[in-house]
Amino acid sequence: MTVGLERKNVFFDLEGPLSPQDNAYELMKLFPLGDRIFEVISRYDDLLALEEREDYEPGDTLALVVPFLICHHISEEDITGLAQRATVVDGAAELIADLSSSDWKVFCISTSYEQYALRIAHRVGIFSDNLACTRFSLNRYRNLARKEDLTKVGEIEQEILAMKPGDDESMKKRLDRFFWKELPKTSLGIALTEVKPMGGRRKVEALKGFARAYGQSLEQVVVVGDSITDARMLEAVDSAGGLAIAFNANEYALPYATIGLASTNIGDLKVALDAWEEGGKDAVERVVREKEEAGGKGDRRNFQWLKGRKNLEEPLKIHKRIRRLVREEAGKLG
Numbered sequence: 001m002t003v004g005l006e007r008k009n010v011f012f013d014l015e016g017p018l019s020p021q022d023n024a025y026e027l028m029k030l031f032p033l034g035d036r037i038f039e040v041i042s043r044y045d046d047l048l049a050l051e052e053r054e055d056y057e058p059g060d061t062l063a064l065v066v067p068f069l070i071c072h073h074i075s076e077e078d079i080t081g082l083a084q085r086a087t088v089v090d091g092a093a094e095l096i097a098d099l100s101s102s103d104w105k106v107f108c109i110s111t112s113y114e115q116y117a118l119r120i121a122h123r124v125g126i127f128s129d130n131l132a133c134t135r136f137s138l139n140r141y142r143n144l145a146r147k148e149d150l151t152k153v154g155e156i157e158q159e160i161l162a163m164k165p166g167d168d169e170s171m172k173k174r175l176d177r178f179f180w181k182e183l184p185k186t187s188l189g190i191a192l193t194e195v196k197p198m199g200g201r202r203k204v205e206a207l208k209g210f211a212r213a214y215g216q217s218l219e220q221v222v223v224v225g226d227s228i229t230d231a232r233m234l235e236a237v238d239s240a241g242g243l244a245i246a247f248n249a250n251e252y253a254l255p256y257a258t259i260g261l262a263s264t265n266i267g268d269l270k271v272a273l274d275a276w277e278e279g280g281k282d283a284v285e286r287v288v289r290e291k292e293e294a295g296g297k298g299d300r301r302n303f304q305w306l307k308g309r310k311n312l313e314e315p316l317k318i319h320k321r322i323r324r325l326v327r328e329e330a331g332k333l334g
Contacts, residue, residue: 008105008277011224016226023079027078028069036161043171045064047168058229062195067183076136080119090267104277106126108121109203223243225257227250232256258305258306260304265300288304299325
């Protein structure tokens with residue numbers, strides 16, 4: 001095996017790098033004011049992740065929103081429908097086709113529900129065997145739900161909608177009580193126990209599992225992410241000597257990456273992947289520093305070498321601007 005082939009394994013997050021939508025956010029929008037409820041719960045998820053709550057991972061929002069999906073009669077068929085209507089990031093399918101034709105192994109590690117992730121992965125050309133995502137039996141949980149418990153969900157919805165924006169302390173106190181004391185006593189509590197979203201440490205474990213299956217170490221792989229659910233995965237690969245790429249990233253992901261790319265087209269990443277294949281991290285650094293010095297072209301090819309960089313203010317400005325262009329409303333989520 002040549003040196004180049006040893007470094008031809010790339011792992012993409014799905015929501016952000018491959019598809020601009022947030023699956024759970026779009027599901028919550030299927031009922032009135034669901035977007036506002038989701039934004040509060042997403043912020044709550046960020047707070048729990050940042051405090052490193054025991055047994056909680058970034059992205060566990062997908063377990064927390066299950067009672068609300070059930071309350072409003074959302075089904076697995078609705079998830080599938082969203083995937084069929086969803087757009088993909090410009091250049092994603094073309095980049096993956098190009099990589100696959102050059103003997104790269106392309107994987108996806110996604111927090112998204114399986115009904116969504118499977119279809120998006122298929123659309124961009126990633127095999128289902130190379131996908132890790134959140135297993136989800138929504139229809140089963142709907143059948144188990146009792147009417148009186150759904151009434152309690154409706155009541156907490158009204159409380160969430162009345163919460164003052166920015167009052168994290170009061171919001172967290174109330175949601176702590178609902179999710180960890182009240183909900184477990186209901187027929188809906190099983191969802192919190194069984195649904196284990198693919199985020200944080202779980203993404204790292206999935207990454208390691210795929211790598212082991214192909215005889216790889218983390219220093220030989222590339223990972224692409226953009227948000228808090230990817231931070232540990234980016235950090236693990238960068239620390240091991242691999243290539244961790246922040247694509248249109250937020251403040252939770254950018255500090256853990258080796259390089260950054262802010263662009264409306266993920267195909268711009270190809271130049272860095274070619275350099276990695278040919279000469280590893282040193283070659284990537286040369287190319288990225290050249291691109292950074294030359295400057296991006298508007299909303300394309302804004303590269304940054306991040307390894308060892310102390311001040312991320314300027315890169316973060318660029319990433320946030322283009323993140324909002326590509327991901328629209330979902331761009332404001334953690």
